[in-house]
Amino acid sequence: MTGHDGRTGIRTSKEDELRVVRRPLPRHDQAEKIAGSTRYAADFALAHMLHARLVRSPLPSAEITKRDATAALAAPGVVAVLFGEDVPHNVIRVDVPGQALEVAALRASMEVLATDRVRFHGEPVALVVAESEDALAEACDLVEVDYAELPAVFEPGEALQDGAPAVHDQGNLLSEWNIDAGDIAAAFAHADVVVEGSYQTQAVDHAYLEPEAGVGWLDDEGVLILRVATQVVEHYRDVARILGIPEARVRLIAPYVGGGFGGKEDMTVEPYLALAVWRTRRPVRMQWTRQESLLARPKRHRMRMRYRTAARGDGTILGQDIEITADAGAYAYLSALVLLYASVHACGPYKTGAVRLRARCAYTNNPPTSAFRGFGGMQVVFGYESQMDLVARRLGLSPALIRKQNALTRGDVLPVGQPIETEVQLAATLDAVMSRAGAKPPPSGPRKAIGRGIASNMQSYGRLTWLNDSAAAWVGFQLDGSLSVRCGVPDIGGGQASSLAQIASEVLAVPMEAITVHFGDSALTPLAGTTTATRQLLMSGNAVYEASMQLREQILGAVDAESGGSSGGLRLEPGRIAGQGTEVSLTEALATCRRANVPIEALGTFFGPKGTPVVRQLQADRVFPDFTFGTHLCELEVDLDTGQVTLLRYIAAHDVGRAINPLSVAGQISGGVVQGLGMSLLEEVVVEDGVNLTGGFFQYLIPTATDVPDIEVVVLESGEGMGPFGARGIGEPPIGPPAAAVASAIHDALGSRPTVLPITPERVLECAGVLTDPGQSVQP
Amino acid sequence: MTDDGSTAASNGRSLAVHLTVNGRQITRAAGGHFTLLRWLRDAAGVTDPKYGCGEGICGSCAVLVDGVPVSSCLVLAAQVDGADVVTAAGLCEPDGSLGPLQRAFHERHAAQCGFCTPGMLVAAAAILAGGSTPSRAAIRAELHGNLCRCTGYGPIVDAVEAALQAARQGGQPGQAPDGASEAS
Numbered sequence: 009m010t011g012h013d014g015r016t017g018i019r020t021s022k023e024d025e026l027r028v029v030r031r032p033l034p035r036h037d038q039a040e041k042i043a044g045s046t047r048y049a050a051d052f053a054l055a056h057m058l059h060a061r062l063v064r065s066p067l068p069s070a071e072i073t074k075r076d077a078t079a080a081l082a083a084p085g086v087v088a089v090l091f092g093e094d095v096p097h098n099v100i101r102v103d104v105p106g107q108a109l110e111v112a113a114l115r116a117s118m119e120v121l122a123t124d125r126v127r128f129h130g131e132p133v134a135l136v137v138a139e140s141e142d143a144l145a146e147a148c149d150l151v152e153v154d155y156a157e158l159p160a161v162f163e164p165g166e167a168l169q170d171g172a173p174a175v176h177d178q179g180n181l182l183s184e185w186n187i188d189a190g191d192i193a194a195a196f197a198h199a200d201v202v203v204e205g206s207y208q209t210q211a212v213d214h215a216y217l218e219p220e221a222g223v224g225w226l227d228d229e230g231v232l233i234l235r236v237a238t239q240v241v242e243h244y245r246d247v248a249r250i251l252g253i254p255e256a257r258v259r260l261i262a263p264y265v266g267g268g269f270g271g272k273e274d275m276t277v278e279p280y281l282a283l284a285v286w287r288t289r290r291p292v293r294m295q296w297t298r299q300e301s302l303l304a305r306p307k308r309h310r311m312r313m314r315y316r317t318a319a320r321g322d323g324t325i326l327g328q329d330i331e332i333t334a335d336a337g338a339y340a341y342l343s344a345l346v347l348l349y350a351s352v353h354a355c356g357p358y359k360t361g362a363v364r365l366r367a368r369c370a371y372t373n374n375p376p377t378s379a380f381r382g383f384g385g386m387q388v389v390f391g392y393e394s395q396m397d398l399v400a401r402r403l404g405l406s407p408a409l410i411r412k413q414n415a416l417t418r419g420d421v422l423p424v425g426q427p428i429e430t431e432v433q434l435a436a437t438l439d440a441v442m443s444r445a446g447a448k449p450p451p452s453g454p455r456k457a458i459g460r461g462i463a464s465n466m467q468s469y470g471r472l473t474w475l476n477d478s479a480a481a482w483v484g485f486q487l488d489g490s491l492s493v494r495c496g497v498p499d500i501g502g503g504q505a506s507s508l509a510q511i512a513s514e515v516l517a518v519p520m521e522a523i524t525v526h527f528g529d530s531a532l533t534p535l536a537g538t539t540t541a542t543r544q545l546l547m548s549g550n551a552v553y554e555a556s557m558q559l560r561e562q563i564l565g566a567v568d569a570e571s572g573g574s575s576g577g578l579r580l581e582p583g584r585i586a587g588q589g590t591e592v593s594l595t596e597a598l599a600t601c602r603r604a605n606v607p608i609e610a611l612g613t614f615f616g617p618k619g620t621p622v623v624r625q626l627q628a629d630r631v632f633p634d635f636t637f638g639t640h641l642c643e644l645e646v647d648l649d650t651g652q653v654t655l656l657r658y659i660a661a662h663d664v665g666r667a668i669n670p671l672s673v674a675g676q677i678s679g680g681v682v683q684g685l686g687m688s689l690l691e692e693v694v695v696e697d698g699v700n701l702t703g704g705f706f707q708y709l710i711p712t713a714t715d716v717p718d719i720e721v722v723v724l725e726s727g728e729g730m731g732p733f734g735a736r737g738i739g740e741p742p743i744g745p746p747a748a749a750v751a752s753a754i755h756d757a758l759g760s761r762p763t764v765l766p767i768t769p770e771r772v773l774e775c776a777g778v779l780t781d782p783g784q785s786v787q788p
Numbered sequence: 789m790t791d792d793g794s795t796a797a798s799n800g801r802s803l804a805v806h807l808t809v810n811g812r813q814i815t816r817a818a819g820g821h822f823t824l825l826r827w828l829r830d831a832a833g834v835t836d837p838k839y840g841c842g843e844g845i846c847g848s849c850a851v852l853v854d855g856v857p858v859s860s861c862l863v864l865a866a867q868v869d870g871a872d873v874v875t876a877a878g879l880c881e882p883d884g885s886l887g888p889l890q891r892a893f894h895e896r897h898a899a900q901c902g903f904c905t906p907g908m909l910v911a912a913a914a915i916l917a918g919g920s921t922p923s924r925a926a927i928r929a930e931l932h933g934n935l936c937r938c939t940g941y942g943p944i945v946d947a948v949e950a951a952l953q954a955a956r957q958g959g960q961p962g963q964a965p966d967g968a969s970e971a972s
């Protein structure tokens with residue numbers, strides 16, 4: 009077992025020494041998916057299984073005055089109706105670090121099924137189990153729940169005022185983070201220019217194509233098994249706590265997941281499926297409808313950001329004064345951490361001499377908010393990159409130049425106190441997009457305008473350093489020379505399992521087709537932690553790397569010992585072990601190991617970099633393991649009469665350290681950009697007075713193939729990352745820049761900048777001066 | 789395979805529906821209100837068409853009904869009784885290996901999570917069956933009824949282009965040319 013010990017040995021091998029890593033290999037999991045044979049969570053069925061569904065609150069804030077299941081239980085085919093009293097431990101806990109004095113543990117919890125009060129439209133109140141989907145639908149309508157409406161609050165700013173309706177008894181402030189670095193007064197006193205801007209981001213839905221689903225049953229030992237679409241198999245612990253049974257009695261299996269993006273990080277169907285199985289002792293399936301998913305799953309945080317930026321006449325950023333207010337919705341979930349990410353990332357990839365940051369997150373009676381690709385570190389890109397453009401315009405500098413001039417470099421210390429330990433290639437990403445851009449095309453007509461904008465970002469990869477993150481993986485040869493990898497990683501579509509095969513293949517010289525990866529099973533694969541926080545390549549990747557290296561040493565050592573130590577320079581090659589004067593086949597070497605009592609398997613555990621926990625006043629030695637940097641360029645045309653924006657070109661460059669599989673890397677970047685473009689121009693979960701009006705995909709518009717251009721992906725490989733072979737994480741980073749790049753391009757086209765997302769045609773026309781709505785745009 | 793027991797509820801009588809699915813004749817009795825999607829998944833155990841939205845927007849449930857792509861969540865099974873239905877799995881070779889369009893998807897990294905992929909393949913198969921030579925923009929227009937949240941669409945358009953080119957060079961559209969990999 010090792011911890012993070014810098015980047016040594018094969019981890020930073022020269023590119024030309026790599027055999028499998030860096031090759032664009034079509035992924036093994038995709039063949040099954042394309043053949044249509046992959047069994048996603050809802051595709052799985054067991055004989056005589058039951059079906060379960062939730063009855064949800066129709067109101068955003070109300071007292072529950074009556075719950076009666078009599079009529080529902082009398083309906084044909086109904087097996088059980090559960091209320092909160094039927095849940096052994098009716099609480100889902102969420103840890104909120106760093107707020108210990110202000111936020112008691114009790115506040116960061118919610119009921120599995122609400123008993124006396126509901127706090128958002130869609131909150132679960134009852135769980136119905138029936139023999140068929142049809143019986144279920146009828147029974148849910150027969151569960152009687154009466155409500156008495158209570159006062160409610162829907163704007164975080166209002167929620168924080170004295171006298172606001174209390175969403176929770178302890179008050180509406182969920183979390184608060186402050187940064188005070190350098191001399192902020194001096195920075196503004198010495199500034200040649202001060203630029204102010206206010207920015208708003210909206211509630212966004214993950215909109216993975218696979219709605220939340222799973223099947224649960226009891227195995228022959230009475231162990232509760234849940235096979236669900238999840239990013240976190242470790243939720244088996246939460247399920248055990250809710251049922252009041254030992255953790256070892258719950259097993260969670262994550263099959264290939266149809267998209268996660270953070271939306272399957274918190275529990276979805278797990279506790280309800282568990283309760284239904286536990287009560288009925290029969291197999292149960294639960295599948296949420298798209299409408300249910302849009303209604304009640306946590307969204308991306310709405311944020312209001314106010315930036316004041318002080319700069320010298322030459323473009324040097326002297327200080328940032330930042331206030332962020334975020335909407336936590338009705339329950340804590342991961343909001344405090346999302347706000348922490350926003351705070352740490354708020355100044356972007358730039359040297360910033362002095363910082364004053366005040367970030368607050370408030371409870372409201374809106375749908376809860378939680379993890380979503382970028383996790384708070386992406387909303388702030390819209391703020392800091394807009395400010396960089398405004399400073400550049402004020403000073404007559406080019407957008408690329410001002411970014412290069414202020415770019416972080418190795419050794420710089422972030423405002424929060426964390427030093428940057430790896431080489432930053434932000435300038436190279438800027439050069440990459442600018443050199444490809446060429447001349448702007450002419451407009452396609454007289455009432456059209458062309459604009460171009462760039463935006464850079466930094467996004468952490470790996471979990472917060474005080475969470476004691478670890479990942480384990482088991483790598484073992486079979487007697488025929490094929491290789492098994494066992495790792496608890498959930499594969500949510502990013503090629504998580506396939507990358508592990510590629511890493512093992514590189515180290516052990518086993519062909520890809522001879523490797524099988526078993527993944528995502530809390531009982532049968534070593535736990536590898538969550539597929540979140542852009543952490544799996546760093547964590548599971550390093551765990552497989554460590555296990556493979558250890559296994560390699562075992563085999564080479566056994567062969568060397570058998571030869572009496574005479575075989576110098578032994579190395580593993582495909583199918584054989586070769587050295588000076590020695591050559592044995594792999595299967596012979598494995599037989600040698602068995603004769604010599606040398607294991608032909610190894611368990612690797614990788615521990616993430618450590619740091620000390622933060623408190624509300626942020627000052628830390630290390631918050632994240634490391635960061636990924638990138639720059640995007642957007643070129644678009646605006647129709648001055650309709651406000652329609654047509655995206656013409658989009659270039660995205662990131663330093664990924666090392667591209668384990670270039671196809672997967674390009675896929676993450678291209679997909680992240682398009683998800684970010686949806687947030688930029690199209691998507692918004694509309695909630696009016698706490699009522700979620702977004703009832704389906706006919707209202708919630710994600711980009712189609714005709715809404716976006718081909719994404720031109722530029723992959724830079726500094727070899728500087730902390731993952732295997734010098735890789736950085738690339739899952740979340742690409743979603744950061746699009747909104748700022750689009751806003752910047754519209755600014756370029758119209759001379760006025762949109763500051764509220766999504767940038768709808770109406771908001772574009774406001775920028776064009778056709779419509780006027782003060783406060784919706786910033787004049788340069 | 790499971791019949792979810794809808795017939796036990798008060799949704800009316802059970803109806804026997806006969807369909808040819810990927811060349812296999814299947815007869816299943818299910819509720820008359822069963823959509824084609826539900827009939828395929830819950831009555832016939834054909835699970836590659838996916839439930840994604842239930843309102844004909846996302847295209848995850850797309851299947852070919854007598855050669856025409858339809859959202860199977862919007863059609864009652866009983867309405868298409870007797871039809872020939874092809875799902876993504878039906879695009880495989882008889883030996884179960886990937887067909888030419890599917891190979892193009894695999895080589896071009898046109899799937900990530902893979903959940904939209906069966907519907908996307910069906911829409912792409914309809915483009916190939918059209919026999920024309922659409923531009924990249926026209927391919928995008930043909931695919932606009934199929935949502936994907938992972939790929940950004942570019943690789944999918946690449947795959948359709950490659951499959952079209954292979955079909956032109958190597959054989960009938962939708963048949964099995966040898967040139968898929970060379971052409972891509």
